[in-house]
Amino acid sequence: MKNWFKKAASVVLVTTILAGCSLGGKEEISNTPQALKVMYYDEGSFFQEYGMLFSTLYPNIDISVVSTQSIYRNNTGENGEEVDYEKAKQDLIDKEKPDIVMIEMNEYEKMAQEGKFIDLESYIAKDKFDTAGLVPGMVDYMKQLGGGQLYGLPSGFNSQVLFYNKTLFDKFNIPYPTDSMTWSEVIQLARQFPTDGTKEDRIYGLKAGYSGSLSELAQMMANSEGLSYVNPATKTMTINSAGWKNAVQTAYDAIKSETLYFDEQNNMGWSGDYNDYLLRNPFTSNRVAMTIDGSYYIRQMKEAAEYYSKEEGKIVKDWDIVTIPVSPQMPDQSTSTGYNNIFAITKESTNADAAWKFIAYISSEEHARVKSKLTYNNGFSIHTKYIKDEEGHNYEAFYKLKPAKPTIDYNEMNKLPKQFGMMYSYMEEEFKAVQDGNKSVEEALAALHTKGEELLAQESMTDEELNKLWEERNADQVKQMQEAAGETVIVE
Known part of the structure; x- marks a missing residue:
């Protein structure tokens, strides 16, 4: 399969890359054959997302993929015991000895502090790798997780933001939301919208959650505050605290205000087409003033606007975004932001220089530029230059907040x-x-x-x-x- 994907790279992507990719003399492509072993989900998705581009530029670096799919196929071991996925992954690393591993944030922190990876800073200094254009705070945060050293670089990130309908805010003379508002402040904004009218036709201040249960909304708010209900390491309960009391009370007051819209309210049977499905989102159809969602929702709004372009006022048109609600104690962090697909070089790698060449390329502005033209991006690019919007929306809100460390291990x-x-x-x-x-x-x-x-x-x-x-x-x-x-x- 690997060879098939490499051939596909030459046929499908070579035109795109040669037309838009100039190495500018910064890279020297060695003619010496080299081999890299990369641990990833599976071979196919790796070559589609990264390997096809890299192999086209570096044909003498032969990449093989160690798939981690086998670890997650069964929930129980041979003797019926629960699978320890952390141990299973480490056993696979010990057996296959990959040069590069792709891991997520919780794995990165633990393995980095256990000394499993090679520090990348010497390579960055040697190659004068430019980090200035990367998502603000990302490198510092990766160093923080690594105990002071930079052991890996993400290839993308995902986050949620608060969308707001400027037309509705203007109609009721309510000030727009701003970055770094707290949940209480967002709820106060939402409560300024009228609550009269039927459930099917009225305006709601905020779409939040699915069921409308206090438990769901309170836990969502507590999570944004960095609150956990238990400390598993010490086996002690932490739910009976002032922070939890405030989160539950804020959620209770919000529900009782009847200004919130919950997805469960849209539970009528649906048998329409995709465009009807898009219209069912109350923010899209101008019935909700604010909603929390990810970047994919922008595409859905644009698709709805194109389909219903001849029906004036049917689809939200004048909208913008700000950061998701934050905790007063963590105003620059969000539990909805996460760096994904972190690549690190293992301590036992026998080809660390080639491994760095791979990480440097997929973390480069050049790679971000080429990938921005393709349709299978893995989240946002880590280069802010390619997180942009021609219509002037506040896309900075997507990367303004750094990830908050998980509240629970x-x-x-x-x-x-x-x-x-x-x-x-x-x-x-x-x-x-x-x-x-x-x-x-x-x-x-x-x-x-x-x-x-x-x-x-x-x-x-x-x-x-x-x-x-x-x-x-x-x-x-x-x-x-x-x-x-x-x-x-x-x-x-």
């Missing part, structure tokens, strides 16, 4: 008793009691703290025991709903 979470995973269900239950007016926020958080400590103190259940516990809990919930509805409860 999921490797540590996996070490907790299996039944602790039921906390999500208990949170739904307790926060619903608040939403229904049957409990105060303080009472719900105290109850969750107690229940969490109880689960943390237990030995981990077997799968059979856990399934039985879930069945009993589901039966209790059905009984409670029947009693609340005045139905006859049948006891089996």
